[in-house]
Amino acid sequence: MIEVKDMGTPSEQPLIVGGKRLDGRAMDEMRPMTIKAGVLNRANGSAFLTLGRNKVMAAVYGPKEVFPKHETDPYKAVVRCRYLMAPFSTDDHGRSGPNRRSREISMVIKEAFANVVVAEVYPKTAIEIYIEILESHGSTRVAGLTAAAVALANAGIPMRDILVGVSIGKIDGQIAVDMQKEEDNFGQADMPMAIKPTTGEIVLLQMDGKMTREEFEQALDMAYTKVDEIHDMQVAALKEYFDRAAAMPQDVE
Amino acid sequence: MANLVTPGDLLLDRPVRNPYTFVKEEKTYAAVVGMFDPEQGRFMPIKGSYLPMVGDDVIGVVEEEKVIGYGINLFSPYKGLLSSKGLRFPFEPNDIIITQVSEVSEVKDIWLSRPMKLVEGEIINIAPTKVSRVIGKHSSMLNVLKAATKCDILVGKNGLIWIKGPSQQKAVEAIEKIDREAHLPGLTDRIMEFLGVKPEDMAAMAQQPQRSSYESARDEGQREERGGFGGRDRGFGGRDRGGFRGHDDRGPRRDYSDRGPRKYEAPRDSNREAAGTVGSSEGQPAEQAQSASSGSAFVSGRIAQSAGQTQPEQGSGRSY
Numbered sequence: 001m002i003e004v005k006d007m008g009t010p011s012e013q014p015l016i017v018g019g020k021r022l023d024g025r026a027m028d029e030m031r032p033m034t035i036k037a038g039v040l041n042r043a044n045g046s047a048f049l050t051l052g053r054n055k056v057m058a059a060v061y062g063p064k065e066v067f068p069k070h071e072t073d074p075y076k077a078v079v080r081c082r083y084l085m086a087p088f089s090t091d092d093h094g095r096s097g098p099n100r101r102s103r104e105i106s107m108v109i110k111e112a113f114a115n116v117v118v119a120e121v122y123p124k125t126a127i128e129i130y131i132e133i134l135e136s137h138g139s140t141r142v143a144g145l146t147a148a149a150v151a152l153a154n155a156g157i158p159m160r161d162i163l164v165g166v167s168i169g170k171i172d173g174q175i176a177v178d179m180q181k182e183e184d185n186f187g188q189a190d191m192p193m194a195i196k197p198t199t200g201e202i203v204l205l206q207m208d209g210k211m212t213r214e215e216f217e218q219a220l221d222m223a224y225t226k227v228d229e230i231h232d233m234q235v236a237a238l239k240e241y242f243d244r245a246a247a248m249p250q251d252v253e
Numbered sequence: 254m255a256n257l258v259t260p261g262d263l264l265l266d267r268p269v270r271n272p273y274t275f276v277k278e279e280k281t282y283a284a285v286v287g288m289f290d291p292e293q294g295r296f297m298p299i300k301g302s303y304l305p306m307v308g309d310d311v312i313g314v315v316e317e318e319k320v321i322g323y324g325i326n327l328f329s330p331y332k333g334l335l336s337s338k339g340l341r342f343p344f345e346p347n348d349i350i351i352t353q354v355s356e357v358s359e360v361k362d363i364w365l366s367r368p369m370k371l372v373e374g375e376i377i378n379i380a381p382t383k384v385s386r387v388i389g390k391h392s393s394m395l396n397v398l399k400a401a402t403k404c405d406i407l408v409g410k411n412g413l414i415w416i417k418g419p420s421q422q423k424a425v426e427a428i429e430k431i432d433r434e435a436h437l438p439g440l441t442d443r444i445m446e447f448l449g450v451k452p453e454d455m456a457a458m459a460q461q462p463q464r465s466s467y468e469s470a471r472d473e474g475q476r477e478e479r480g481g482f483g484g485r486d487r488g489f490g491g492r493d494r495g496g497f498r499g500h501d502d503r504g505p506r507r508d509y510s511d512r513g514p515r516k517y518e519a520p521r522d523s524n525r526e527a528a529g530t531v532g533s534s535e536g537q538p539a540e541q542a543q544s545a546s547s548g549s550a551f552v553s554g555r556i557a558q559s560a561g562q563t564q565p566e567q568g569s570g571r572s573y
Binding site: 245 | 382
């Protein structure tokens with residue numbers, strides 16, 4: 001097996017074998033994704049997403065009172081986000097609680113959603129997004145963001161768009177979509193993005209590694225081909241929730 | 254036929270602003286998940302928090318007692334404030350009340366008025382966006398619910414509904430059914446079927462002349478609120494109209510009849526008493542003397558006396 005300390009360096013072992021990736025996918029093929037909205041009773045909105053081996057739970061609480069009080073914005077709602085990887089989500093058992101990486105990801109996801117939430121409707125309130133990574137296998141931040149967008153819509157928070165997260169990378173000199181763990185760790189570049197599907201605006205873009213200008217353009221094009229596919233699944237999940245809520249004898253929050 | 258729309262979907266080609274839509278380039282887009290009927294141009298959000306509006310009847314829970322009144326939990330992002338001024342009896346934490354939103358400030362401070370304690374009965378919580386479906390057009394649905402279940406039902410715009418009556422459970426189930434199925438077509442028919450109401454009966458029930466639930470419940474043992482100290486909204490006017498009587502010894506007005514045209518009333522003090530005594534002792538009618546002295550109320554007692562004696566006609570019946 002590949003040594004973990006070599007993370008980020010081109011691996012000895014090929015990531016593309018016979019034109020196929022390690023799990024047999026084509027370069028522009030996503031891992032199978034499922035989304036289910038409204039899975040938590042006590043949250044205002046929630047979603048459970050699986051992307052290959054990734055399992056992500058997103059919950060949204062609010063709009064509610066802001067604590068601590070001094071963070072209140074009298075003109076609009078405050079959007080907050082917490083992204084956390086469960087200690088048991090990775091191969092080796094991690095430490096619980098936030099760390100430098102998860103705090104950074106929380107911040108970039110929060111800033112992505114601050115672009116789409118119509119915060120002026122609920123001044124003096126907080127909208128809290130919680131993203132829990134229960135099992136991780138690469139591209140968890142975009143999986144979490146996609147799930148959180150469904151949870152926000154499920155909570156009835158006014159938004160200008162349902163954000164879509166998609167990750168693009170470069171493995172063995174080729175551009176590929178939806179990086180899994182090995183490709184992320186030992187590939188040449190990894191680029192998570194969040195896109196507004198109706199306008200095509202980019203609200204989150206990070207990149208690890210190196211790409212040429214041409215490769216970057218190619219990566220962007222590939223990301224845009226996947227946006228509609230993911231967005232359709234988000235809408236289908238929301239529709240399924242409201243059909244289910246109507247059919248259930250108990251109220252579903 | 255209404256269809257499901259999600260945030261970012263185009264609704265109308267003209268701008269319509271409300272909390273559940275947003276406008277971009279003079280076009281209206283959905284901001285929340287909801288059902289949109291393109292023919293009628295109606296958009297019904299499926300979920301959403303309650304946004305207080307002036308005049309809404311809301312049901313809330315007394316959460317805390319403050320110096321100025323009570324903090325009320327309205328199951329909304331914002332807390333309500335109920336002034337204890339003018340209240341006939343105090344509330345206690347955990348009391349459930351129905352009140353009216355009287356003022357919503359720029360920074361979403363919500364002032365409530367006309368509180369009424371709700372005792373017994375049952376409270377259920379539905380999505381505030383579906384309250385309009387529970388009430389129906391010209392409160393038709395609510396009248397049918399009341400008539401079919403023989404329950405008293407008070408609907409708060411914030412999604413809390415108070416139900417009391419013989420077949421309480423039936424009403425609860427019917428309202429929960431409305432909450433679940435409000436976005437599906439044929440709601441009225443399904444509720445009729447659930448309640449076992451025939452369409453011909455329904456028309457009669459829906460058109461029953463009924464007082465608003467708020468008013469009918471108010472009559473039961475609740476006195477109309479009369480401000481002892483005519484506050485801002487009490488309709489007794491301020492100090493200049495005789496509404497405020499707190500800062501001298503006269504106390505509240507005892508008669509609530511029409512006051513007629515506004516007249517200047519002399520301050521009741523020792524000067525006037527003196528003038529009255531002198532006037533009557535001189536054989537003039539007491540009333541005239543009083544009026545005369547009122548013309549020079551700000552003059553010292555001695556001069557007022559002499560004015561009352563010398564020029565009674567000029568001062569009499571003067572109104573301001």
